[in-house]
Amino acid sequence: MASISLSSASVEIPVFAVGNNSLKTALLRKAVGGKFGQVGTNLIINALNDVSIEVRDGERVGLIGQNGAGKTTLLRVLAGVYPPTSGSVQVVGRVSPMFDISLGMSPDATGIENIRVCGALWGLSRAEVDAGIDDIFEFTELGDYLKIPVRTYSAGMLLRLSFAIATLRQPEILLLDEIIGVGDASFMAKAKARLEKIVSRAQILVVSSHSDSIIRDLCEKVIWLDKGSVAAFGAVEDVLAAYNASV
């Protein structure tokens, strides 16, 4: 059973001004009685402010809010890469954070080699990668291109490959930062079908989007983030209406 539970989680990101993350400043601060390692005079961004949410198994949650409202930060907290600076986060289930699907691609390696490395990075075992290679061949329609370096690929081909690798594993919790647009129209349909399959099999989906129609299509609940705080969390139409009224 997958579940997500945040209780008053906050994320404060220190912004080290020029010279502030230097050893000299730290030592000088120590010399004048400041505490070593303390943020001191640095600017701090409250990227997430006292967020408490419960997401249960089977729920599909949309994330809305203006740029800089904390959508990506919240997704990173859920992915486990941003430890909250206060409060607690509990995520149960196998998570796939699909923020940058081309993660780990090396241009001079061939398609097949990239499948192996990226697959391992996404947490697939060797057997799972081997089993997935045929699937990727078929899905991407790249054929012999998979045997040559990916730097020779067009942008669309590269996107096909990274999309295929990122979606090879069926996660229990799927985190999407905006829906991925993939290549030409004919491939788009195929990619949409593949993504929908994964979305429908995932036990929890959290997706951030600026598009009301995507939110209506995929989600039954919406979190509205405003300046790092939860402005509203509830049924799609209620929250969307409130959000659109405020903008």
Next chain:
Amino acid sequence: MTQAAVHQAPQPILHRPSASGVRDLVAGMANWRLWSMLGWNDIYQRYRRSAFGPFWITISMAIFVVLLGVIYSKLFHQELAVFLPYIAMGLITWGFIAGTTKDACSQFIENAGIIRQIRLPYTIYAMRMIWRSFIVFLHTVVLIVPIAIFFHMEFGWGTLLAIPGMLLVVLNQVWVAIVIGTLATRFRDFTELVATGLQISMFVTPIMWPLGAIPDARFIADINPFYHLIELVRAPLLGSAAEPLSWIVVLVMCVVGYGLAAMALTRASPRLVYWL
């Protein structure tokens, strides 16, 4: 990623201060498939389009060793057949030690993309760098063969002690990489400090000069951790075992160092991603 991941904000008082750091170290090293793959990938990436590939490292090391060997043997009035193998074994080992210490400064910053997306033990990035450097090191080790043939060096069973010696050096560099990597991510000018320190150490350590050249200089070597690290590999290759002192010093460094690494990871892992 784990089946169930619980991320708790750092507690003001931790009962076992190094617990999460130890977990990071163990899980990171255990994921050898990932770090060895990423390390190999770095090598491929760097040398795929060059004709000699990583053997460029071999070539440049060969030139360096021969030139320095010939010039310095004159300078210190040493016999070339003794001095050139000495300088070669020393430089090859030093190359690994200095290279890993320097690369440790950027190891987390280079992996920022992965760190911001997938939760993995930080130790993996240190192991990736160490593994890559070890492959580079193996490309310079091959130089032992022509040098041994040319100068009629004799190898015995004792020479094999260089292998556990090198393994201990590798093990030592893992904790060094973790400690330096965390510090250099937080304090960016730490990188400059490390670079300067390494440059000075190269000249202070008996690598390019024989220990016997300065009779009163014994203590310079004995208090120098780099000397003991190098001796573990160099001495057996030159036909004499490393002194027990060198083994003891490096073993103690490892014990203390892994403790430091665990502490560094425990302290840094709730914040490191925000420093990138």
